[in-house]
Each structure stands twice: as structure tokens, then as C-alpha cells.
Amino acid sequence: MKTKTLKLACIADDFTGATDLANNLVRSGMRVVQTIGVPDAPLAAEVDAVVVALKSRTLPAAQAIAQSLEALQWLQAQGAEQIYFKYCSTFDSTPEGNIGPVTEALMDALGCDFTIATPAFPDNGRTVFKGYLFAGNVLLNESGMQNHPLTPMRDANLVRVMQAQTKRLVGLIDYKTVAQGETAIRERMAALRAEGVGVAVVDATSNADLLLLGPALKDMKLLTAGSGVAIGLPGNFGLKPSLQASQLPAARGLQAVVSGSCSLATNAQVAHFKATGRPAMAIDPASLMNGQSDAVVAQMLAWAAPRLKDGPVLVYSTAEPDAVKAVQSQLGVAEAGALVEHALAAVARGLVDLGVQQLVVAGGETSGACVQALCITQLQIGPQIDPGVPWCHATSTTTAAKGGVHITLKSGNFGTEDFFSKAFDTLH
Numbered sequence: 001m002k003t004k005t006l007k008l009a010c011i012a013d014d015f016t017g018a019t020d021l022a023n024n025l026v027r028s029g030m031r032v033v034q035t036i037g038v039p040d041a042p043l044a045a046e047v048d049a050v051v052v053a054l055k056s057r058t059l060p061a062a063q064a065i066a067q068s069l070e071a072l073q074w075l076q077a078q079g080a081e082q083i084y085f086k087y088c089s090t091f092d093s094t095p096e097g098n099i100g101p102v103t104e105a106l107m108d109a110l111g112c113d114f115t116i117a118t119p120a121f122p123d124n125g126r127t128v129f130k131g132y133l134f135a136g137n138v139l140l141n142e143s144g145m146q147n148h149p150l151t152p153m154r155d156a157n158l159v160r161v162m163q164a165q166t167k168r169l170v171g172l173i174d175y176k177t178v179a180q181g182e183t184a185i186r187e188r189m190a191a192l193r194a195e196g197v198g199v200a201v202v203d204a205t206s207n208a209d210l211l212l213l214g215p216a217l218k219d220m221k222l223l224t225a226g227s228g229v230a231i232g233l234p235g236n237f238g239l240k241p242s243l244q245a246s247q248l249p250a251a252r253g254l255q256a257v258v259s260g261s262c263s264l265a266t267n268a269q270v271a272h273f274k275a276t277g278r279p280a281m282a283i284d285p286a287s288l289m290n291g292q293s294d295a296v297v298a299q300m301l302a303w304a305a306p307r308l309k310d311g312p313v314l315v316y317s318t319a320e321p322d323a324v325k326a327v328q329s330q331l332g333v334a335e336a337g338a339l340v341e342h343a344l345a346a347v348a349r350g351l352v353d354l355g356v357q358q359l360v361v362a363g364g365e366t367s368g369a370c371v372q373a374l375c376i377t378q379l380q381i382g383p384q385i386d387p388g389v390p391w392c393h394a395t396s397t398t399t400a401a402k403g404g405v406h407i408t409l410k411s412g413n414f415g416t417e418d419f420f421s422k423a424f425d426t427l428h
């Protein structure tokens with residue numbers, strides 16, 4: 001019989017979100033492996049937590065469910081004690097899903113009648129108060145997320161947003177209850193359950209709230225959350241927080257940034273990188289139409305090749321909301337997204353073939369596409385650059401990257417303005 005070492009088994013709906021969660025778990029004292037997709041072999045490493053990174057956030061709900069259940073089955077086979085469904089700290093979803101439908105499917109599969117839902121991540125300014133999600137100082141729907149290319153968030157009330165996506169009744173555990181700690185939270189959960197509530201949004205405005213919440217989640221089969229809730233969990237397994245990020249192999253090779261995120265923070269990061277005089281080249285999505293993608297990718301790589309020896313280069317499709325809307329009305333939302341992701345992924349692979357071994361990728365969907373193009377299947381989590389964004393080390397089966405690549409997957413709205421330069425400084 002398999003010995004149970006796996007304490008926490010996580011399913012993340014995108015790749016940057018997965019590293020964000022893995023980062024919080026590592027910092028809280030857990031040994032963590034992140035897999036890209038569902039592995040086809042049993043877990044080899046002796047770890048406390050595994051994060052299976054899916055790219056299911058914007059798939060049709062049925063496909064997201066199928067992938068999540070496949071991940072669940074593999075994790076259960078590894079002896080998982082508790083399941084953690086991780087989504088974005090800005091609750092990226094649409095009325096069709098996928099947070100609600102995946103949560104329900106996991107609850108059904110686990111025979112679980114109650115779970116929580118909270119994207120709170122105070123270290124990154126994501127707080128939940130009376131069920132309303134704030135990003136920084138403003139409500140979610142005023143944060144720029146209302147213009148997201150794929151999952152525009154136009155309502156900050158998470159009880160309402162979640163209720164639109166699930167047949168189960170959604171309730172709230174508010175900040176007053178959370179502040180009273182484990183017993184009060186457990187009592188509120190029991191009361192909600194008695195009222196027929198299946199999913200409770202939980203307020204949290206500080207790390208202290210998340211640390212109070214943690215013990216109340218000890219026996220819950222399924223948790224659904226952003227990465228913040230993770231900081232309160234390792235204590236349930238007798239593990240202590242550790243600020244010592246895991247050691248990665250020494251960094252080598254050339255440096256590059258690939259950015260497909262159109263979020264506010266990324267727009268500022270691209271502008272900052274250009275303002276420092278570093279080489280940057282934009283991809284115009286319209287130029288990728290009519291089978292021109294390969295030619296455009298070749299053009300980008302030819303531009304980058306002679307510049308790489310002088311320091312990091314940036315290839316980006318990052319654009320302001322008006323420009324994104326114009327492209328989307330020309331190509332369609334999904335088509336524009338897929339076309340750009342495909343091109344940026346080919347650029348990332350081409351850059352690695354040119355000798356890049358330190359790669360920053362900006363954008364959740366974009367990261368998913370790049371990691372897949374680089375045939376990366378497992379990531380070792382290293383030091384944090386900014387909250388939610390660690391450096392990782394990956395071996396890749398592509399010829400050029402055999403020695404391994406250092407890669408960081410930056411979620412759209414994460415990171416300070418100088419992230420693209422700071423990232424490389426952090427590594428050295």
C-alpha cells in the first residue's frame with residue numbers, strides 16, 4: 001500500500017496561478033512540486049504538496065470539468081489528504097464558469113456538501129470584505145479587470161458572481177466571524193450548511209484573517225480559493241512557515257521577456273522596460289492573420305538574435321484596452337487570443353533555441369501556451385521576485401533547453417513596474 005506523504009493536492013486553473021500557489025506553500029514550509037498538466041506516471045518525489053497546473057480557466061466548462069476530474073483522480077491515486085482548487089485572485093470567470101462548474105464537479109466527485117470560495121490574497125492587494133472583492137483600493141469591477149480580454153469582471157460581489165455559476169446555494173462568512181477565529185468560523189459553517197448552503201465566500205482583508213481561517217479548514221475535503229488561503233494551511237499539517245525559498249540551480253544563458261498580458265500592471269511593465277532603453281518589439285495581432293504567423297515569428301526571432309548578447313529583449317503583444325477591443329472585433333475574442341498565444345509561444349521556443357535560458361513570461365494564458373511549447377512538464381519552485389511570482393527551474397525536452405531553463409510565469413496584474421528588469425537581478 002502507498003504511504004501517505006502527500007498532504008495537500010492542488011488543481012490550478014492556469015499556469016501562473018499554479019506557481020503563485022506553489023510559491024505561497026513553499027514559503028509556508030511545504031515541499032512542493034508543480035506539474036504541467038496531469039502526469040502520466042506516479043509521483044516520484046517525496047513532497048508535502050503537489051500543484052497540478054491546468055490551462056482550464058477559459059475552456060468550455062465541460063472540458064474544464066473533465067480535466068479537473070482527471071487531475072483529481074491522479075492526485076487521489078498519490079494519496080492526497082486534502083484537495084485545493086486554485087483560481088485567480090481576481091476570480092477570473094464568466095457566468096458560464098469555470099469556477100462554479102469545476103467546484104461542483106469536484107464536490108460531487110468527493111462526496112462533499114460544503115466548501116469555501118475566497119480569492120483573497122492580501123499580499124497582492126486582493127481583499128474580500130462583506131463578499132466584495134477589492135483589487136488594491138478599488139472594487140474588482142473598477143480595477144481594469146472589467147476590460148479583461150477573456151474574463152471581464154463587471155461585478156465585485158462574489159456571492160452574486162459565484163451564484164450565477166453554480167446550482168448550489170452560495171453564502172457568506174463575513175469579516176466579523178473570521179476575526180473571531182476557528183470556533184466562530186466552524187459554527188458559521190455549520191449554520192450555513194443547515195440552511196442548505198454549499199459554497200461559502202469568505203471575507204479576508206489581511207494575512208491575519210487567512211491565518212485565523214486556516215485551522216477551521218482542517219477537515220474540509222475540498223477548498224476552493226486563490227493562493228492566499230494557502231498560507232494558513234501548512235500549520236494544520238504541523239509545518240512551520242519558512243522564508244527560505246528553495247534553492248535553484250545557478251542561472252545560465254541569455255535573457256528574454258515574452259508578454260501577452262494586456263492587464264494594467266503589464267502595460268506599465270512593458271512601458272517601463274522600453275523607457276529604460278532596452279530592446280522591445282511588438283507583435284501586431286492583425287499581422288498574424290491569413291497564415292502569416294510563422295513569418296511574423298521568424299521576423300521577431302531574426303530581430304532578437306543579434307540583440308540577445310547585450311541583455312534581455314522583450315517581445316510583446318501587450319496593448320491598451322481600446323486596441324485589444326479593436327482586434328477582438330476584427331478577429332473574435334477567442335480567435336484573437338489563440339492566434340496571439342500561439343505566436344508568442346513559438347517566439348518563446350525560438351528564443352530558447354537561440355540560447356535563452358532565463359525567460360520571463362507575462363500573462364496566465366500566455367504562460368500556459370509558452371510552457372506547453374517548451375515541453376515543460378515539471379517546475380521546481382525557487383525564490384520569489386514579487387508576491388505571487390517565483391522563479392522556477394524546469395527541464396525541457398526541447399533540444400536547446402536540455403540543460404534546463406529558469407522561467408518565471410507572471411500573472412497579468414502581478415509585479416511592480418520594474419518587474420521585467422528586477423526579475424533578472426533577483427536571479428543573480
Ligand code: ADP
Binds near residue numbers: 263318324363
Ligand atoms: P493576463 O494574465 O493578464 O490575464 P493572459 O495571457 O491570461 O494575460 O490573457 C491575455 C489574452 O489576451 C491572451 O489570450 C492573449 O493571447 C490575448 N492578447 C494578447 N495581446 C492581445 C492583443 N493585442 N489583442 C487581443 N488579444 C490579445
